[in-house]
Amino acid sequence: MHAMQYEITLPADYDMGIIRERVATRGHLLDDFPGLGLKAYLVRERGDASPVDQYAPFYLWATPEGMNSFLWGPGFQGIVNDFGRPVVQHWTGLSYEEGPASVAVPGTATRRRTPLGEGVPPGEAVADAVARHAREARRNGVVASALAIDPRHWELLTFTLWAGTEAPADEGERFRVLHLSAPGRGRLGAGRQW
Known part of the structure; x- marks a missing residue:
């Protein structure tokens, strides 16, 4: 599993209705994209x-071929054409869990970044994070949750989809989910990714 996100920060007077219309008319195009686990269209x-x-789509890729096909193909080129080329953040997947609300349509997503301390052995820190992630994914309202790491900056990323429009306030940055494409959600596996 590979996690990926780009953030397009828009001017303060930007009509966010344009983004909603974009997602409403184009979001379905990835509903059966090969190699894609899920894409949450976030604002x-x-x-x-x-x-x-901000428009900030978040992806979980089931295969690297799917991710590469998207980045080097017409899908991502549409973003580049309309908004310029954004920085694409990328994390290596550590764990994926379906939550108790897995059949619900997610309305909210949260992203939490946690730096790994200098004095903690990486393997130990990751093992602890995976165990904590498994417990957190069992909370009420969780649709699905992924844990990933950026080993360049030694930062953990927890991305969670929540049923409804409200997520716990202490979960990190909050986003609204406009659409969810999830053609390969079942291929993301469950639990630890190695």
């Missing part, structure tokens, strides 16, 4: 627990 809006207006 944040100023004044709604966010300092910025």
Whole structure:
């Protein structure tokens, strides 16, 4: 599993209806994309627990071939054509869990970044994080959750989809889910990814 996200921060006076329309008319195009586990079409809006207006799709790839096909093909080129080439953040997958609300349509997503301490052995820190992630994914309202790591910056990433429109306040950055494409969600596996 590979996690990927790009963030397009928009001007304060940008009409977010344009993004909603974009997702409404194009979101279905990845509903059967080969190699894609899931794509959450995410937005944040100023004044709604966010300092910025932002379009920030989040992907979990079941295969690297799927991710490469998207990045080097017409899908990502559409983003580049409309918004310029954004920085694509990428994390190696550590764990994926379906939550108790797995059949619900997610309305909210959270992203939490946690740096690994300098003095902690990486293997120990990752093992602890995977165990904690398995427990957290069993909380009420969790649709699905992924744990990943950026070994360049030694930062853990927890991405969680929540049923409904509210997520716990202490879960990190919050996003609204406009659409979920999940053609390979069942191929993401469960639990630890090695």
